[in-house]
Amino acid sequence: MPSPLQENMPKTGPLQNTGKPHILMSPPDYFTVDYAINPWMIEGSVDRDNARRQWDNLYNAITQQAGAEVHIIPAVEGLPDLVFTANAAFVHDDTAIIAHYKYKERQPEEPFCEEWFRNNGYRTVTLPEDLFFEGAGDALKWQDRVFAGYRTRTDIISHQVITRETGLPVLSMELVDNRFYHIDVCICPLYDGHFIYFPGAFDEYGLRVIEANIPESKRVPVTAEEAARFACNAVNINDTVIFNKGSDRLAEELQSRGFQVIQVDLSEFLKSGGSSKCLTLRIA
Ligand code: ARG
Secondary structure, eight states: OHHHHHHSSSTTTTTTSSSSEEEEEEOOOOOOOOSSSSTOOOOTOOOOOHHHHHHHHHHIIIISOOOOOOEEEOTTTOOGGGGGGGEEEEETEEEEOOOOSSSSTTTTTTHHHHHHHHHHTTTEEEEOOOOBBBBBSSSSEEETEEEESSSSSTTTTHHHHHHHHHHHOOEEEOOOOTTSSSSSEEEETTTSSSSEOOOGGSSSSHHHHHHHHHHHHGEEEEOOOHHHHTSSSSSTTTEEEEEEEHHHHHHHHHTTHHHHHHHHEEEHHHHHTOOOGGGGOOOO
16 A cells, blocks of 8 residues: 555656655745735845845755755846746646746746756646736645636636646635735645645635535644745645744644644745745646
């Protein structure tokens, strides 16, 4: 019998099988906030040296403590949000559906991401000009299905592309609060079926989708304060969960369910409306 952990390990796709999960990150060499496309963004507020230290701490937690392998997409001058690789694509096996950003500020990232995936052996899928989709920021796998958000950034029609290109069924959920503008800031599916979520980010229908799919014993709701500290924006690698510091209650709750929790200070990235999960993309 394979353990649940092995069952839920994504296939390696085109990357070399090193026995480790593969994560894509992009260093904050040109990270800044000089436009505001979500309600958290504070222009001109970033301390780039501090951002670099915080990013390094996240990188070290992922590689050394959680034991994943990190691949790097190089930073590009003038593309400050490229650090948020979660948005680059939705990846399943050897398919990468490349993001098409709603805001023109992020659209120039698209060809760099497409090129990275193509050069690394993925089959890349790009979207038509009028269809917006923000990658794994708005589409997260949980077991055999995908929870996907729409309205603020991603168009619901793009969810059909996920199913067409991967065969995975998609549960579409409307994001009703602008502060929780990507689904990865309000849910986090964990490898063993646990599911962290902020109920306030969804309408009654969205909550029913969660209730109908996730057994009650596996649901881990967070408070509004925790959600505002980006507690749902967590990186899960096997039994390790990494999130922005300051949510001790959630850390204890997860520890009591068998997880090892690492809290990393990511305050510089919160000024752009992102945190640990946004800074990473699981690619295998
Ligand atoms: N400033 C970025 C934006 O508004 C933050 C992206 C956060 N990424 C995420 N996966 N939630 O697009």
